[in-house]
Amino acid sequence: MEVNEKGQMILLFAAAVVVIILSISYVYAQNVIAGIESSRTMLAFPKEEIRNLCELASSSSTSTDEVVRQVRILCAKNGWVCNYNYPYRVEFKNLEVEYDAQDCRR
Amino acid sequence: MDLKGQTFTLEGVAASLLILIATYTIFQSTVVMSPSWSEFNNIQLKQLGYDILRVIDNPEAVNSSLRGMIGNLSCGDGNYYAPAEFSQNLSALLNALPAYGRVELIWFNGSSIETAVLFNFSKNPTPNAVRVSRLVAASNDNCLPNAKIVEVRLTLWR
Numbered sequence: 001m002e003v004n005e006k007g008q009m010i011l012l013f014a015a016a017v018v019v020i021i022l023s024i025s026y027v028y029a030q031n032v033i034a035g036i037e038s039s040r041t042m043l044a045f046p047k048e049e050i051r052n053l054c055e056l057a058s059s060s061s062t063s064t065d066e067v068v069r070q071v072r073i074l075c076a077k078n079g080w081v082c083n084y085n086y087p088y089r090v091e092f093k094n095l096e097v098e099y100d101a102q103d104c105r106r
Numbered sequence: 107m108d109l110k111g112q113t114f115t116l117e118g119v120a121a122s123l124l125i126l127i128a129t130y131t132i133f134q135s136t137v138v139m140s141p142s143w144s145e146f147n148n149i150q151l152k153q154l155g156y157d158i159l160r161v162i163d164n165p166e167a168v169n170s171s172l173r174g175m176i177g178n179l180s181c182g183d184g185n186y187y188a189p190a191e192f193s194q195n196l197s198a199l200l201n202a203l204p205a206y207g208r209v210e211l212i213w214f215n216g217s218s219i220e221t222a223v224l225f226n227f228s229k230n231p232t233p234n235a236v237r238v239s240r241l242v243a244a245s246n247d248n249c250l251p252n253a254k255i256v257e258v259r260l261t262l263w264r
Contacts, residue, residue, distance in 0.1 A: 013118030018125050043149050048156040052241050062243040062255075070214045070255045071241055077212070077219055077257075078239070 041096075049080065050092050054104035057084035148236045151205065155238035155262045158199050162192070163240060170195045173244040176211065176256050181249035186211065186222045193226045200262075206231070208261040212239075213253035222250070235263035 056062045056071065063086035075082035081093040090104040159172070168174045169189040180187045188196075188209075200207045209227040213220055239259040250256060 009114055010117045010121065013114055014121035014125065017118050017122035021122060021126055022129065048160075048238070048240075056241060056243060056255075064254075067243060067254045070253070073214045073219065074212060074241065074255065074257045 044096055046080075046092060046094060046097055046099075049082075050090060050099055050104065053082055053084050053090045053092060054088065057086055057088050057090050057104060060086045063087075148234065151203075151262050151264065152236040152238055154203060154205075155236060155260050156240075158196075159238060159240040159258065159260060161199070162195060163242060172240065172242045172258050176242060176244035176246050176250065176258075179211075179246050179249045181222075185225045186249060187225050188227075193224075196227070203262075203264075205262045205264050208235075210259040210261070211250065212257040212259060213250050213255070215250075216252040220250075231261045232263045235261050237261050 053071070056067070063084065068084060071082055071084070079094060081091070083091040084104075088101075088103045088105055090099070090101050092099040162170065163172045165171060165173055169178055169191040171192075175188045175192040178189045196207070196209070206229055207227055208229055208231055209224040211222045211224070213222075237259060239257050242256050242258055243254065244256055245253050
């Protein structure tokens with residue numbers, strides 16, 4: 001019986017092309033996940049809370065020991081670690097972010 | 107000219123398309139993309155909430171600012187009443203979104219954390235509500251004893 005190897009060649013070519021296309025689509029799928037994750041990280045960054053602490057740290061009247069103590073207690077209720085000193089020294093930590101700045105204006 | 111190679115390539119592409127469509131269908135039907143963060147959909151409302159708190163924390167405005175509201179807060183029978191000007195302004199901002207809002211004042215009284223709910227903004231939120239808060243340096247010895255700093259918590263929902 002005559003052996004016809006053409007069909008096997010077609011399968012081989014097909015397999016090669018599929019591997020290439022699948023690897024490209026894998027990269028594309030990773031891009032989507034990376035995009036979602038990075039935008040989520042951007043949105044979840046507690047910029048308003050840090051700005052709030054920065055405003056409190058900008059004045060010596062809102063940076064007394066008692067005020068800072070009460071801020072720490074109220075932050076702890078929300079699951080954050082907050083600390084600040086006059087002028088502009090701010091620390092903020094939550095589950096995702098650890099922010100520690102000598103000058104929060106920068 | 108030998109066209110055999112080109113035919114092989116064409117057939118290869120056709121076969122690969124078939125396999126690709128099958129793989130794509132399988133993956134589309136099994137992979138569920140669920141947002142890992144429940145507040146993802148409400149991020150716009152959350153940002154609007156932060157903006158509202160920022161806008162009404164203007165120290166120039168007396169009774170309509172957060173500081174003025176806390177300073178001129180009146181209380182009795184377990185209810186806390188904000189100045190009328192503040193209530194009107196906040197209601198106007200919420201109606202413009204439109205959204206419902208609940209305002210809580212949280213402070214430390216020296217031994218424990220206490221919470222007060224403003225009388226006109228005391229509706230119960232729905233489960234998909236978002237929460238924003240702002241720390242305001244203000245005091246009111248009559249209604250919020252020993253408070254040097256007050257957390258104004260705004261809960262928003264549509």
